[in-house]
Amino acid sequence: MTVEELLDKNMITPLLSPLTPPLSVSALNRLAREMLEQTLPLTWVAGEISNLTRATSGHWYFSLKDASAQVRCVMFRGRNQFIDWRPENGMQVEVRATPTLYEARGEFQLQVDTLRRAGLGALFEAFEQLKGKLEREGLFESARKRSLPRFPQCIGIVTSLQAAALRDVLTTLKRRMPGLPIVLYPTPVQGADAAPQIVAALQSAYRRAECDVVILCRGGGSIEDLWPFNEEMVARTIVSSPIPIVCGIGHETDFTIADFAADLRAPTPTAAAELVSPNRTDLIHKLVLHQTRLLRQARHQLDTLSQHLDYLARRLIHPGRRLEARQAALGNLNQRLHQAMATAQERRNWHHRALARRLQQARPNFSTWQAILATQAAGLIRAMHQHLTHTRQNTARLVSHLSHLNPEAVLQRGYSIVLNEHGVIVHDSDQIRIEESLNIRLASGSARVRVTDKST
Template sequence: MTVEELLDKNMITPLFSPPAQPVLSVSALNRLARETLEQTLPLAWIAGEISNLTRAASGHWYFSLKDASAQVRCVMFRGRNQFIDWLPDNGMQVEVRATPTLYEARGEFQLQVDSLRRAGLGALFEAFEQLKAKLEQEGLFDSARKRRLPAFPQRIGVVTSLQAAALRDVLTTLKRRMPALPVVLYPTPVQGADAAVQISAALQSAYRRAECDVLILCRGGGSIEDLWPFNEEIVARTVAASPIPIVCGIGHETDFTIADFAADLRAPTPTAAAELASPNRTDLIHKLELNQARLRRLARHRLDTHSQQLDYLARRLVHPGRRLEARQAALGHLTQRLRNAMVTARERRHWHHSTLARRLLQASPDFAVRQLALAARAAALTRAMHLQLAHANQETARLASHLTHLNPEAVLARGYSIVQNEQGDIIHGSDQIRVDESLNIRLARGRARVKVTGHST
C-alpha cells in the first residue's frame, strides 16, 4: 500500500504540512463561479415583475425581475429580443426563460433571458397544446379529411367582424382577383369572452343557408389572448364539422390556432386566404388567350394538312379520256413488240435454216432423209408460228375487250350521260352551272338540250 493510500485512510500521521492551495485571481474566481452556475442550474422559466427597464442603444434590454421578497438582474440581448412582437414595460408581470449566470466584470449574479412572455401565457400555451393533442388524437386534423377548395366558386362566404381590418383586406383582394364573384358576409365578433360561441353560431348559420361554395374564416393579427377564441374547442369542432370547404386566415404568418388545424386549408394572412379561395381573373384570361391561340394553330395546321391531301388526291385523279389514251398507247406498244418479235423469230429461223443448209451441203448428206427432216422441221415451225399467232390474236382480243369497256360510248350505253355547257365544257358539279343556263346532254343515242331551273350541292 502506498503512502498516499495510508494517508487517505488515516493509518499514519504525516510529519509534514500539505502543499498550499493555489491563489486565484478575481477574474479566474468569477469565471469559475459563472461556469459552475451555468453547469449546475438549468434553463428555466421564472415569473416576476419588470422594474428598472433599460433599452440600450446597442439593442440589448436590461431590467430587474422581482417579486414580493427578492429581485434579480436580467439581460436580454438584441439577437433574442428582436423576436418579441410586443414591448415590455416597468410593472408588467412576465415570465422569462433564462439561464442563471454571473457577469464576470462586476461579479454580479444575473439571468440571461432567452425568451419573454406575459404572465399567464404559459397556462394558455399548455391549454393550447392539450386541446391540440386531444383533437389530433380524435382525427380532426387528419389530412384525409381535408377537402380541396373549388377552382371556380360561385359564391364565397366570409366569417369575421364588420369592424375587422381583415374584412377590408379580403374584400379588396376578392374585388381585384374576381370582381364579379358574389360575397356573403356572416358577421361575428372575433375577440372577447363570448366570441368563440358567436363564431360557432355564425359558421352554423352559413352551413344551414348553404349558399356558398367556400368559406373564409379570418381576422387580423393580435396577441395570443386576442386570438384565443379561435383556440376554443367549440370553434375547432364547428370548423371540422363544416359541409363547406373552409380556409382559415387568422393573424400573421407566425400565428397558429386550433381552427387552422381543423380547417381544410390554412392561409398565413386574411389576404392570402382570399387569394387561395378565389380564382384570378387575369390568370384565367391569360390561359384562355393561350388556349385560343393554341386552338387556332391546331385548326390552321389541320386545314393545311387536309388541303395538301386534297391536292395530292387531285393529282392522282386521272380523266377517263387520258386513261383511255394511255391504254391505247400501251396496246399499240404491245402490238409493235409482237410484230418485232415475229419478225425477229422469222429472221432467226431463216438464219438457222440457212446455217443448216450450208452444213448440209458441206456434209453431202442423204438428201432424201434430210428433206424428210427438213419437212418435219418446217411443219413444226409452221405449227409454232400458228400457235404464237393465235396467242397474239387472243391477247389482242383481250386488250381490245378491255379497250371496249373503257370506251366512253360503252359508258353512255349503260345509262350515263355527258353534260356540257354551251361552250362545250364538260360539267362535273353543280357549282359550274347557274339557273336559266342552257346545257347540252349527250346520250348513248342522240343528244338533248335542257335549261337549268335550279340546282343543289
C-alpha cells in the same frame, strides 16, 4: 476543482486566508458561475424587455428590468427558434431561465430557456393542452383535409361586419374575381360570447349550403383577442364542416387552434382571399395564350389541308384518260398472260417428255423376275419339307425318351407306388406308422392295405 468539491472539503473559508495563493480571475469567475448554477434552480422571472439585440448568429441579447433593477439575458438560437411571436422592447414578458455568470466579462446574466408574454402563461398552457388533445384525436391530420375548388361558384365569409379583415378580403376578391358571388355570415370575432356565435355562423353556412368554400377570418390582435378561435367548440365545428374551410386569422405569426383544424391556413385574411379565388387577370392571360395557340394551330391545320388539297388536285385525272390508261394496261396484261401461258405449256410438255423417257428406262423385266420367283419358291418348298422331316425325327426321339421315364411304364414291369393317407409317396419306413392305412397304386388298379409291421 468544482464548488461541490470545495464545500465537501471545507475549502471555501481557507480561500479567504492570507496564506492561501490568490485565484486567477478566470478561476474566480468559474467558481462563481458553478456556485450560481448549482445554487439557484431554473426559474421563471418577470420583467420588461429593453436593449433587445438580435445577433447575426441568431442569438438574442436583451435586458429584463423592473422599476428598481435589471439583469442581462441571453437566449440562444437553438431555443428562440421555437418562439412563434416577435418580442420587442417595452414588452412585459416572463422568462424561464438559469442564473449564471458570463465568465469572460464576469457579468451576471440569465440564460433563457423559453419566453412568453407576461400574464398569458395560463392561456398558453390551455392552448397547448387543447392542441395536444385534438391532435391526438386525429383532428389535425392532413389526410382528413380537403383540397379547395379550383373555380368556386360562391364564397362564404364568416367574420364581423366591423372587422378590417372583411374589407381586405372583399377588396382582394373584387380585384381578383369581380363577378364572384359572396355570402357573408356575420358574427362577433372577439369577446367572451364570440365562440358560440362563430359556431352558429359556421353551422348556418353548412345548413344553407350556398358556398363551395368558406373563409373564417379576422385581423390581428393579442392572444386574448384571438382566444375565441382557440375554443374547442369552434375547432370541432370546423372539423365537421361539409365545405372546405380556409382560416385567415391575425398576422403571419399568429397561430390558433382553428388554423390547425381548418382545411387550409392562410397567414392573413388577404392571403385567404387569394387562396380561395382564381385570379381574373391570370385567367384572362391564360385564355389569351390558349386562344393564340388555338388560332395558330387552326391556321397551321388549314395550311396543311390546303397543301394536301393541291396535291390531290394534281393527282386528279379525267375519267376518259383514266379509262384509256386502264385499257392500255389491260391489253398489256392480256399479252403478257398469253405469253406466260404459252411458256408454261411448253415447259410442262418438255417436263412430261423427260418423265416419259425416265419411266421407259426404269420399266422392269417381268419375265426375269418371274423366273427368279419360281426358283425361290421351289427352294422354299424343299426347305420346308426338310425342316418338317427333321422336326418329326426329333419329336419321335423325344417321345421315346419320355416313355422310359413314364411312371406307368415302371408299373408295367411289376412295380407299384405306395402313398399314405394324404397322397404323399412313401420312400422310407420312417414315413409310416403301425396300423396306418396305405394306398398301393399298381399297373392296373390300386389296393388299400394296413401296416401291421415295419422294418428299417
